Every structure is written in structure tokens, then in C-alpha cells.
Amino acid sequence: MAIQRRRFVTAVGSGAVAGLAGCTALGRDDAGDANGPEISGETLTLTTTTSTYHTGLLDELNAPFQDRYGVTVDTVAQGTGAALETARNGDSDVVMVHARSLEDEFIEGGYGVNRRDLMFNDFVVVGATDDPASIAGSGETTSAFEGIAESGSTFVSRGDNSGTHTKELEVWEATGVADEFGEWYTEAGQGMGEVLVQADQQGAYTLADRGTYLSMQSELDLEILVEGPIEDGPEMLMNPYGIVAVNPAVHDTVNYDLAMAYIGYVTSxxxxxxxxxxTSEGEQLFFPEAISEEPNFEQYVPEEWERNE
Structure with missing residues (x-):
């Protein structure tokens, strides 16, 4: 059900207005007035990644929104692929995820509108302190992954079509190892927190988002062996997050007004x-990027989309 380009541009344009309306509404003391819909008492279903959930960020982020509007945010933590699939089925009002290629498929299929850049952190490669593959300090992600494969060291993959799993597969694809996984490669099919625990128990390597790792660091005997770009590591490990409203033209049961109010709030x-x-243990977990002196206007549309002049 690919959306037509003219309808797509219209949706993007109206999204800019709706986004501004959401920001404005949050400046009022009441939850609704003559100029906007009454949303007090309603529930917003947010499907999001396990990383935003496990770090505790959403508890802090959602509380002011819920108090101001008198609403409930029902947060469903899934891998990015599962979160978008839930939204495709009309069982979510808004999605907060971190795999741009999957977000673009969602928008191109007509299921999502009014995408906004939200924040970023980065991915890191973590492993046991003895580092059997000798990857510590590697300046190239592909070289580190190649070292793990060549040494036959245990690697625990999310294996769940999440944003982290998508990034991991991109790296393996770049190394040429993707078709040669051996017994050393394990697919957990679990969220980030569970995978970190499993890697810790097995003395294995894994790819993790920095935020979840830092929030659990004190409970693990894993170290960051390959840094991401936040600490001057390779740009390949950048981890941007976006937020997208579910298209009410596809699922008229979604709470679009509340979704747009929420997008207006989280980008305020x-x-x-x-x-x-x-922060966790004094470390900043996420870096906001919704507000910028030089906004990226391509954030609203799929990266490969080209404007017809």
C-alpha cells in the first residue's frame, strides 16, 4: 500500500503544522480548550525500543506530559522491527525507534507520518576484559568484527530485528562474514538488557547501545572495547532515534491528536x-537533536526520497 508522492508531501506539510500545534498546546495550563481537542483521560500507546525503556529515560520523559494533559502513556518496549510491526497493525499510536532504514520502509508504506529526529547516542562493542580477539582500541568497526570471527570468539547477537540488530548486520555485511557464521555466533532473540547479561555470563562480545550499557555497567564484567563516535570512534556506530506518528488515514482507530501532542512535547x-x-553513574545517556540551529529538513521523509522540481 505504497503512498502516492503527492499525498506523502501533503502529509509531511500538515505534519509541520500539527507538530507546532503540539508544542503550543503544551504551553497551556489546561488539557484542552476551544482551539484544540480534549484529550484528558485518554491513553497513548507508544511502541519503542528496549534501550529507551531499560535506561529509565521514558519514565522521566513521560511524567510531565502525563501530568500536564491528564493522560496515560502506555509504553510497549520491543525491538525496532517489532515496534514498527505493532504500529503497522494499528496497535500503536506513535513509535520511537532507532533504525532509519526500517523507519523509511514504514513511512514509504504509508503507515507513518510526521517523522522527527529526536536524539542520538552511539553503539559500542563490549566484551570481557581478557579480550580473546584482541579488538580493544580498534578504530574500525569492521576490523573488530573480523577479529572476533577469525578468533572464533563467542558473539551474542540480538537476533530480533531491532535497531541494534539491524546495525550489527550492516557491520557483518561490510566485513563479508555474514554468510560464514559458525558456532561462535549466537542469536539470543532478546532485548538489549538480556543480551548484555548473556554476554556477561558467557564472557562474550556483543554490540550494545551506549545508553543501555552505561545504565547496567555496574552489574556487568564487560568493558567497552570499541568506542562509538561520541568518544571519537567510527561514525559507523552512530545511533540516531526518530519518532513517527501512525497514519490515521490507514488506521482510523489510532489516537492521532494525542500522538501529535506527544511528538510536539518530546521535541520541545x-x-x-x-x-x-x-544520566547514569554520571554519564549522559542520550543527546537531544530535535532542536537545531541548522535543522535537517530531510528528517521528515525517507532518506532516498527525491523531490520533483
Whole structure:
């Protein structure tokens, strides 16, 4: 059900207006007035990644929104692929995920509208301190992965079509090892927290988002062996997050008004401060990017989409 380009541009344009409306509504003391819909008492279903959930960020981020509007945010933590599939089925109002290629498929299929860049952190390669593959300090992600494969060291994959799993497969594809996985390669089919625990128990390597790793660091005997770009590591490990409303033209049961109010809130100055100040063990977990002096207008549409002049 690919969306027609003219309808797509219309949806993007109306999204800009709706996004501004969401930001404006949050400046009022009441939950609704003559100029906007009454949403008090309603529930917003947010499907999101396990990383935003496990770090505790969403508890901090959602509380002011719920209090101000008198609503409930029902957060469903899934891998990015599963979160988008839930939305495709009309069982979610808004999705917050971190795999742009999967987000683009979702939008191109007509299921999502009004995408916004939200925040970023990065991926890191973690493993046991003895580092049997000798990858510590590697400046290239592909070289580190090749070292793991060549040494036959245990690697635990998310294996769940999540954003982290998507990034991991991109790296393996770049190494040429993707078709040669051996017994050393394990697919957990679990969220990030569970995979980190499994890697810790097995003395294995894994790819993790920095936020989840830092939030669990004190419970693990795993170290960051390959840094991401936040600490001057390879750009390949950048981890951007986006937020997308489910298209009410496809599923008229979704709570689109509340979804757009939520997008307006999480991309506001208030939410930016919460995201920026959220830390674990003194470490900042996420870096807001919704508000920028030089906004990226391509954030609203699939990366490969080209404008007809």
C-alpha cells in the first residue's frame, strides 16, 4: 500500500503544522480548550525500543506530559522491527525507534507520518576484559568484527530485528562474514538488557547501545572495547532515534491528536532539557537533536526520497 508522492508531501506539510500545534498546546495550563481537542483521560500507546525503556529515560520523559494533559502513556518496549510491526497493525499510536532504514520502509508504506529526529547516542562493542580477539582500541568497526570471527570468539547477537540488530548486520555485511557464521555466533532473540547479561555470563562480545550499557555497567564484567563516535570512534556506530506518528488515514482507530501532542512535547525545549540531563553513574545517556540551529529538513521523509522540481 505504497503512498502516492503527492499525498506523502501533503502529509509531511500538515505534519509541520500539527507538530507546532503540539508544542503550543503544551504551553497551556489546561488539557484542552476551544482551539484544540480534549484529550484528558485518554491513553497513548507508544511502541519503542528496549534501550529507551531499560535506561529509565521514558519514565522521566513521560511524567510531565502525563501530568500536564491528564493522560496515560502506555509504553510497549520491543525491538525496532517489532515496534514498527505493532504500529503497522494499528496497535500503536506513535513509535520511537532507532533504525532509519526500517523507519523509511514504514513511512514509504504509508503507515507513518510526521517523522522527527529526536536524539542520538552511539553503539559500542563490549566484551570481557581478557579480550580473546584482541579488538580493544580498534578504530574500525569492521576490523573488530573480523577479529572476533577469525578468533572464533563467542558473539551474542540480538537476533530480533531491532535497531541494534539491524546495525550489527550492516557491520557483518561490510566485513563479508555474514554468510560464514559458525558456532561462535549466537542469536539470543532478546532485548538489549538480556543480551548484555548473556554476554556477561558467557564472557562474550556483543554490540550494545551506549545508553543501555552505561545504565547496567555496574552489574556487568564487560568493558567497552570499541568506542562509538561520541568518544571519537567510527561514525559507523552512530545511533540516531526518530519518532513517527501512525497514519490515521490507514488506521482510523489510532489516537492521532494525542500522538501529535506527544511528538510536539518530546521535541520541545522542555523535553530537550530532560533528555540532556538524564544520566547514569554520571554519564549522559542520550543527546537531544530535535532542536537545531541548522535543522535537517530531510528528517521528515525517507532518506532516498527525491523531490520533483
Amino acid at each position: 525545549l522542555e523535553a530537550e532539557k530532560i533528555i540532556r540531563n538524564y
